[in-house]
Amino acid sequence: TKESSPLFLRRAKQLVTLKGTSEAPVTKAAMKELHIIENGSVWMEAGKIAMVGEDEAVAKAYAERINEAKVIDATGKLVTPGLVDPHTHLVFAGSREQEFNMRLNGATYMEIMHAGGGIHSTTRATRAASREQLYAESYERLQTFLLHGVTTLEAKSGYGLDMENEIKQLEVAKQLNKDHPVDIVATFMGAHAIPMAYQDHPDVFVDKVIEMMPRVAELGLAEFNDVFCEKGVFTPEQAERILEAGKQYNLLPKIHADEIEPYQGAEVAAKVGAVSADHLLKASEEGVRRLAEKKVVGVLLPGTAFFLMSEFANARKMIDAGVPIALSTDRNPGSSPTESLQLMMQLGCLHMKMTPAEVLVAATINAAHAIHRGKEIGSIEVGKKGDVVIWNAPDYSYIQYHYGVNLAEKVMKAGKLVV
Ligand code: NIG
Numbered sequence: 001t002k003e004s005s006p007l008f009l010r011r012a013k014q015l016v017t018l019k020g021t022s023e024a025p026v027t028k029a030a031m032k033e034l035h036i037i038e039n040g041s042v043w044m045e046a047g048k049i050a051m052v053g054e055d056e057a058v059a060k061a062y063a064e065r066i067n068e069a070k071v072i073d074a075t076g077k078l079v080t081p082g083l084v085d086p087h088t089h090l091v092f093a094g095s096r097e098q099e100f101n102m103r104l105n106g107a108t109y110m111e112i113m114h115a116g117g118g119i120h121s122t123t124r125a126t127r128a129a130s131r132e133q134l135y136a137e138s139y140e141r142l143q144t145f146l147l148h149g150v151t152t153l154e155a156k157s158g159y160g161l162d163m164e165n166e167i168k169q170l171e172v173a174k175q176l177n178k179d180h181p182v183d184i185v186a187t188f189m190g191a192h193a194i195p196m197a198y199q200d201h202p203d204v205f206v207d208k209v210i211e212m213m214p215r216v217a218e219l220g221l222a223e224f225n226d227v228f229c230e231k232g233v234f235t236p237e238q239a240e241r242i243l244e245a246g247k248q249y250n251l252l253p254k255i256h257a258d259e260i261e262p263y264q265g266a267e268v269a270a271k272v273g274a275v276s277a278d279h280l281l282k283a284s285e286e287g288v289r290r291l292a293e294k295k296v297v298g299v300l301l302p303g304t305a306f307f308l309m310s311e312f313a314n315a316r317k318m319i320d321a322g323v324p325i326a327l328s329t330d331r332n333p334g335s336s337p338t339e340s341l342q343l344m345m346q347l348g349c350l351h352m353k354m355t356p357a358e359v360l361v362a363a364t365i366n367a368a369h370a371i372h373r374g375k376e377i378g379s380i381e382v383g384k385k386g387d388v389v390i391w392n393a394p395d396y397s398y399i400q401y402h403y404g405v406n407l408a409e410k411v412m413k414a415g416k417l418v419v
C-alpha cells in the first residue's frame, strides 16, 4: 500500500548526516563536524533509513524499485535529522500569562512560586483537569512541536505531585505517544516542587516521592527520574536521595541544576551519574569540570534565560571544558512557553555564542544522547529511524539566520511524510 511504500528523498542541496555520532555524545571541536553530502538522497523503508548517499549512487542502488517509492524532491534545500527535544513539561493544563504580567511588573519567578503560584498554580489546574482535557491540550502542543521539526521529545510529569495525578500525567503521555507520530520518552518528576502543604516538612514529601517510584516503574510509565534542585525547592542532599532511590527502580537520573542560583546541582549530577544535567545557568566551574569528566550531557535551555530575563548559560566554557551540549525548549507554562526548538537554536547562536553547526548537533544527536536514544535517532544513518526534516533553507547556517519564523517545510517520521 501507499502508506507503507518506501520514501525516496532526493537531491538535497545539503544533507546533514552527522555520521559516526551514535556511540557517544559529541564534544568539543567535533560539535562542528556535520558530515554534509551535497546533492544528497535518502532511501527509507519499514520505518528506517536504508541508504544515504549522493543522489546518483542511491538512485542506482534502487533503480529497480524507484517506481514503488514515494519520491520527495529536496532540490535546493537543506535536509537534517529530525530535531530532538530532550526536556519538556509537555503534559499540563492551563496557562500562566497573568504571572508573566506580574513578572513584567517586577515580581520574580521564585517569589511567585513561593506565594503559591508558579508550579503550584499549574499543579492545581492539572489536578482539576480530566484526562481528556489534559490529552487535548497536550496533543495540540505536540502537533506544534512536529510542525516545527521535532520528531522525538522527552516529557516530564511533575504537575500532579501526588500518586494519582503524577500517574495521570504519565498515562496521558503514554497515550499521546501511541496516537501521535512524535515519539515521547517519559520522565517521572514527582520532585518538581514541594507542595504548599509540605512546606514545613519537606523531607516527608521526599519520602512520598520515593514511594511513588515503584508504582511508576511497575506500570512502565517512565524511563527517567528528574528533580528540581534549587534553593527553596529541593536541596542537593534531597536531590541526591531522590535520584539514588530512582536508580533502584531503573529510573535513570536527570536533574534541573543550577537554574536560578548556584546550588551544587552539576556536582550532584556527576556524583549520581546522571544522564543529563539541565539548565546550568549558574553552574560552578568545578561542577562543569565534573560534568565533562563523567560525560554527563549538559542540556541548555536558553528559552528560560530569555523568558525569565536572566543571564544565559555559559555554553562556550562548557564546550571548551568537554561537556557534551544539547539544546531544548523546556516547554512549560511558566519559564518557557514555546514549542520552537528552532528559536532555541537561534538563541544558542545569538546569546550563547554557539556556532550554527554546534547548535544543530545540540538539537539532534546530542539531544538524542541526553535521552539515551543516540543509537536510534539524531543522525541520518543506515538502520536509524527515518526521522528527517526538509527545511525551507539552502544551508544549515540559514536556519539560524532567518530567525523567529518556522522554516521546517516537510517532516518525515519513521519513514512517513507527516507534515
Ligand atoms: O524547567 N524549573 C523548574 N521547572 C520548570 C518550570 C516549570 C514551571 O514554571 O511550571 C523549568 O524551568
Ligand code: FE
Residues within 6 Å of the ligand: 087, 088, 089, 256, 330, 332
Ligand atoms: Fe524544566
